[in-house]
Amino acid sequence: MEQISRFIQQIQTYSKELQTQSIKATVPLQLYYMSTVIVTEKIETLLIKPIFNLPEPELYIQTVCVCKTVATEQELYHELINGYALLISPTNYYFFKAEKATNDTPVDSDIETTLQGPQSALSENITTNLNIIRHRYQSDGFQMERFELGTISKTNSCLIYDSELADPSILAKVKEKLSQIDVKMLQATGQLENILNGKKKSLFPTMILTNRPDRIVLNLSQGKMVILLEGTSFVLIIPSVFYDFMSSMDDLYLPYWVAKGLVALRYIALLLTISLPALYIAVVSFNPEFFRVQLALSIAGSRGAVPYPSYIEVIFMLFMTEALTEASIRLPKVIGGTATTVGGLILGQAAQQAGLVSSIMIIVTSAVAISNFVIPINTMSFAVRAIRYPLIFFASLFGLIGVIGGLFAFACYLANLRSFDQPFLKLFVNEKNQSYK
Structure with missing residues (x-):
């Protein structure tokens, strides 16, 4: 724990000493977070104030935080950079989710325009995109699996499909390819498409790139799989045939x-x-x-x-x-x-x-x-x-x-x-x- 504490002091984190008074005894706490990726108001409202005002702050901390054992400095840095605040008690490490959402506002669809269809597209925030798609696609078979791609970028990705309609053999092949991806930086779905193609370089695209929610849910209803990435408003639809590329939502x-x-x-x-x-x-x-x-x-x-x-x-x-x-x-x-x-x-x-x-x-x-x-x-x-x-x-x-x-x-x-x-x-x-x- 001393090695982890020294590492926290070296990286650019905001630290705060908390001395809480519970019914049993005085409990010293240390709070660390990166202010650039954290909503500080959320920490003040949902973490610090309740800790000082509640008679049993330990029980509240165990309710709103996740207790994790951090083995290495790299694991700790990964948690902090992904929007977690670290609360250190004398016995445990607690992580409180307070990430700052970026680019979470849907934009107008200016790539695939339609005359009478929906005019809004996806955003660059994967959570917002999942909410948009789930709101439109309310089937009981909706399934979602998360992946982390890129050894340096650690890009959050999500594979969504309808378990009642998707072809199990194609689904297994897509999961296998996603699990085998080994790149340093992954920032866009076009780059992911090239990686999934591997050595089979084709002049014609075999996966659709789109940012239209209506096209996404239509393809989900046809048994296809959709891959979303954090930081981009485009998704990858698998598999796709020639007819799909010549079809407009109009x-x-x-x-x-x-x-x-x-x-x-x-x-x-x-x-x-x-x-x-x-x-x-x-x-x-x-x-x-x-x-x-x-x-x-x-x-x-x-x-x-x-x-x-x-x-x-x-x-x-x-x-x-x-x-x-x-x-x-x-x-x-x-x-x-x-x-x-x-x-x-x-x-x-x-x-x-x-x-x-x-x-x-x-x-x-x-x-x-x-x-x-x-x-x-x-x-x-x-x-x-x-x-x-x-x-x-x-x-x-x-x-x-x-x-x-x-x-x-x-x-x-x-x-x-x-x-x-x-x-x-x-x-x-x-x-x-x-x-x-």
Whole structure:
């Protein structure tokens, strides 16, 4: 105990001597806590005042505090940094929970927006997030298991699922992977996704990142598992199939035929954003007979001043589009949208007038960029942006045959992909209980 006491004096803690007078005898107490992670008013109201005012302070201390045996300095430091106040009596160590909640206010959902659905998202406090989810999901099968991830960060995490709907084999595999995580710092769910994927690096995401409570409870009702982390408002939904990434929560809130029309629009936009640049190269350089004579002559005329091949033109415009998209993310929100919009307009017009690109290419680039933003989940949107370039490569070598072959290889790759043993192109994970039907 003397070694622990010396350690407490070395770290930055606030200490206070308490001399309580009980019915039996005078009891000396020492109180230690870190003021930066503690609500001091809670300690004053629920701990110090009752100790001095009650006739039997020992009984009250045993009621509101947890008596623990601390073996090492590291264990003690871990308890103090996690919001516990240490109360030392002549015989025991007592820990009083008085942590200061940070970032516990839910924010508006500005990533996955909906027209008619809930507008609030999760917060960065795991306790607040659990309360939000539990309020919406009131099934008797709701289960929660806590984990501590990261040897230095010691990030609190929580695995939630419905025991009546979740697949036991998938659940066991998720628990095994969580228990085997060995990293120093874990700060975000995107980092956790990469760790869970392990050596199986996939271009396409197999787990959904979301901060919408309505999407979370919907997936819980479909038998999926959700992982929450302290310090981030995003959760990880396991397993996830391709259909989940193309589904918006508006599909539940809008009229039936309107929702089905929007789903069809997303899949058409997905096909356009993947294949349109490659089709442009194939038609212009290899297969102009694919179009009517009038359109083929119009495209050839617009490219009359362009001095280099079509694939160079496409790569140049796609690179500038990717740069503008990245700039819109990094710039301050106040000027980000305006700067990228004005920059894109000026760049496209100047490039066309200078003869660097054709007017048809500007239309293709705009259609590709707009179609990409139709995809509801950002991680899938990033993957789709990357898949264009292999198709461009095949189109530059083999024309229209290369585009068709590339799309076929792409479909085979998706068919072979798995999300925790679930086929990625499977329509639903749990067919017994679907709200999308």
